[in-house]
Amino acid sequence: MTNRQNFGQNFLIDQNIIEKMINLADITENDIVYELGTGKAVLTGLLCEKSKYVVSSEIDKNLYELAKLKLSKNQNLDLKHIDGLKYTENFNIFISSLPFSESERFIRWLAERDFRRAVVILQKEFVDKLTSKSNTPYYRAISVISQYCFNIEEIEILSPDCFIPKPKVYSKIVVFTPKNQLNSLEMQSVKKLFSYRRKKLGTAIKMMTSNQSYSQNSSKYNVNLSHRLADLSPEDIVLIIKKLIINQD
Secondary structure: OOOHHHHOOOEEOOHHHHHHHHHHHOOOOOOEEEEEOOOOOOOHHHHHHHOOEEEEEOOOHHHHHHHHHHOOOOOOEEEEOOOHHHOOOOOOEEEEEOOHHHHHHHHHHHOOOOOOEEEEEEEHHHHHHHOOOOOOOOOOHHHHHHHHHEEEEEEEEEOHHHEEOOOOOOEEEEEEEEOOOOOHHHHHHHHHHHOOOOOEHHHHHHHHOOOOOHHHHHHHOOOOOOOEHHHOOHHHHHHHHHHHHOOOO
16 A cells, blocks of 8 residues: 555544544534545545535545545545645535645635635644734744634644654644635735735835835825734735735725
């Protein structure tokens, strides 16, 4: 069997955590569930029992073929051999023990989706970045995107013993519920703005846009151009992106 660690993944083996993730997902018989990373299908069959329909994606060909054999009796299951973060169809519930290498890409993907609830295992250090507030050392573009788009509930820290092979870091179960959406241009603009985070806001905006009306508009939207990016809330930063940089009216 191909070791899925080639794809940056570790298999969840703790049955208590598996059951906790299922319970946290709050699945109803009318829900469409999307599972990213079928793996050894420890979650997949249980998801089928709880929901109307399950779509489960697996990028590893060997694991995909094994899952097809193991889960062949599940009539409400669609197994897909795809890059799971290229999936664009509708779902209500998302669940995954996500490869840590895909964490930031996942947040950007989820920010453009319509869903009710997402239950995800992520690296603890990455979750700390997602939830970092302004004027703290780990406040970054991904902090702004995640806090603007989601309510984030940190459930439990997981030790490496919950997985095979054991990762070298601790993980967290996190529940996301949606607040707002951002499109790819807006998220790219947030990331670019943070590349100038050591400069004053007015200077950073000037370096990002040829629209010279941003200075006049800053008064309209009560934006102080002498502030630094690290001082601003996610809501303020998104307003700046939309109204002063992309200039959406």
